[in-house]
Amino acid sequence: MSSRPHPLSGVAAVAGIGATEFSKNSGRSELRLACEAVLAAVADAGLKPSDVDGMVTFTADSSSEIHIARNTGIGELTFFSRVGHGGGAACGTLQQAAMAVATGVAEVVVCYRAFNERSGERYGLGQADRPMDTSADRAAYSWMTPFGLATPAQWVAVFARRYMHEYGATSEDFGRVAVVDRRHAATNPAAWFYQRPITLEEHQASRWIAEPLRLLDCCQETDGGQALVVVSAERARDLPHPPAVIRAAAQGSGADQHMMTSYYRPTISGIPEMGLVGRQLYGQSGLGPGDMDAAILYDHFTPLVLPQLEELGFCGRGEARDFVADGHLELGGRLPFNTHGGQLGEAYLHGMNGVAEAVRLVRGTSVNQPEGVSHVMVTAGTGVPTSGLVLGADG
Amino acid sequence: MSAPQPVSDDRGTPGAVAGGGSASGAVADGGSAFEQVADDVSPSGPVAVDGYEERLLAFTGREIVPPRPGPDPVNAPMIRHWAEAMGDGNPVYQDEEAARASGRPGIVAPASMTQAWTMRGYAATVAGRSGGPGSEELAALLGEGGYTSVVATDSEFEFHRELVPGDHVSVREVVESISPEKVTALGPGRFVTTVRTYTDQNGETVAVQRWRTLRFRPQRRPTPPSPADTPETPPEALRPRPAVNRDNAFWFEAAREHRLVIQRCAACQALRHPPGPCCPECGSFDWDTVEASGRGHVHSFVVSHHPRHPAFEYPLVVAVVELAEGTRLITNLAGVTPDEVEIDLPVTLDWLDADPGLSLPVFRPVAQEDHH
Secondary structure, rough: OOOOOOOOOOOOOEEEEOOOOOOOOOOOOOOHHHHHHHHHHHHOOOHHHHHHHHHEEEEEOOOOOOHHHHHHHOOOEEEEEEEHHHHOOOOOOOOHHHHHHHHHHOOOOOEEEEEOOOOOHHHHOOOOOOOOOOHHHHHHHHHOOOOOOOOHHHHHHHHHHHHHHHHHOHHHHHHHHHHHHHHOOOOOOOOOOOOOOOOHHHHHHEEEEEEEEHHHHEEOHHHEEEEEEEEEHHHHHOOOOOOOOEEEEEOOOOOOOOOOOOOOOOOOOOOOOHHHHHHHHHHOOOOHHHHHOOOEOOEHHHHHHHHHHHHHOOOOOOOHHHHHHHHOOOOOOOOOOOOOOOOHOOOOOOOOHHHHHHHHHHOOOOOOOOOOOEEEEOOOOOOEEEEEEEEEOOO | OOOOOOOEEOOOOOOOOOOOOOOOOOOOOOOOOOOOOOOOOOOOOOOOOOHHHHHHOOOOOOEEEEEEOOOOOOOOOHHHHHHHHOOOHHHOOOOHHHHHHOOOOOOOOOHHHHHHHHHHOHHHHHHOOOOOOOHHHHHHHHHHHHOOOOEEEEEEEEOOOOOOOOOOOEEEEEEEEEEEEEEEEEEEEEEEEEEEEEEEOOEEEEEEEEEEEEEEEEOOOOOOOOOOOOOOOOOOOOOOOOOOOOOOHHHHHHHHHOEEEEEEEOOOHHHHHHHHOOOOOOOOOOEEEEEOOOOEEEEEEEEEEEOOOOOOOOOEEEEEEEEEEOEEEEEEEEEOOHHHHHOOOOEEEEEEEOOOOEEEEEEHHHHHHHHH
């Protein structure tokens, strides 16, 4: 453990969280969802919109900070930034905010994400019919879509197949992740799948989407918005809620990184970009895997939860299926996981709802609150350049 | 104002299939020589007989639709309907003042409506009345060759002036070329290119359209295979187009010639795929290519079921194949059912001419090929 604290560790904290309802058809514009979530988060922090001077979102978001600021009474902004790579951005927005607060560039930074991902543009339908231009980002799809490889489920399936081959994992091993998610969602009134748990048998009976992925391996699609307010840890102590201190915040892009299709690396059964994030999180926080009292791991598709557990050091390579089967992700286990129900159970908010759940875990207000949570790890999108956080209780 | 508009390359129509798949306005428009599509002809079709080629090529340069005025003059109500349907809110189409403010004498018709003014409408189309005797004759001759299905592939427009209410547009269609028979994923077929000249009430040309269709003998696609279930219809759409740019064009051009190439750094000889402008090993921007041996094995794969894209048959096998040279690529597997695919399966290169504009490397199991 480092004796000299990392300059980003412990400097900033999440003081407010706010969300819309999670639905399949919001009936409102994405901008309105963003405004509602931002105002809710600012109110939760005990602040006024005019206190906000920084905003961060995803490059994928359709509502620029200026539209939200103009509509909600947020005045001047001294910091505004966006993070790329879809769901990989989630924790990265908090990292941006923490860096801005730590350097004095801004004092109150709102991170937000809002979309009508179910009633509007559905990511699950894939890239096949998206317009083609000649940019490098778009040309990257040239190696996939002409062959019919166009959807996130398919991209993940290629990794999953190889992981099964190398480590003997099975569809049931993936299914156990879904069962935990849905069990936790079943007791979360905010979750889409509230009171609707599933069994492993139901998982195994669900139809193929992209073998080896079944329907119940794939997260839902959601309309909604989520926002979080980051201030200095010092200021957070004067605000209504116990601070969720940002002990570490990191991004990671691996060697030979592609968007969801890093199939060209020597081995594709791991997620090296997540390993890179994990090493930074432990380095910044001075903590280790054994110090994590809960984890919110990105679960757009169940198979990539397993290598995440390995990359983050919760178990050895190839051992995640046993780690899961042994019940360590349950509320009474070593690493209570996705206590809100995850994206499979609560909502697909591009990982931002998971960050909010980590804040609740630190506050002690999760609907599935485990005993004695001091530190929570949160991860963002898998298969893409990604990010992670360690949030901790104050003191 | 009647400033000429830039040439518009209207690629909105490819993918519209009639005969073997869904009919579409792009194909069934009143001016097309190919609006009569006989779905009831045997899919294999008759084989061309002696002299067929000559009779077909005799159509080159021939007028198949004589100058024919559209049913209605250019008028504001139809412009309004079009703008509504297309969601085109440009005020110069509907607002006299805005049109004048743009330097025009008044409202104009959208350029892309040009063809619409000459369409004879739904009733005439379903009644099967063709555009003219020449057009009927060509359709019959193509039918004789078994080319009973049609897919639109290109529509290029050159606009000479904007149309205004009161203009009355006529169209004349002349065959420009008929290609030799080509092998396509839809089946063997010929590309028929015609030139449609749109003129106004004074006989002045207002637009010229180069219209290309593929007339083909529908058949089952050879690859990628599906297991027991065989397709009842050819695919309803073309495969998604690659985004071709300066960094990857060489690969797709080589593929068109059925050559699978791998980019090689000219300085350090390292191979790389997918290609890029700069060598990650040594930083050199100089590169050439080597032709792959075509041997490889399956590194991983997915058997895809949902969602379904109309260009593909499902379950669809997409594989990551590692070539003998060491690079990997995403591809399809042919000649193998999904349940026969496994990691490390040895495979060898084959080619899929998915459609006239797209050839792709696919792979089939080595053992199967050796038996052939």
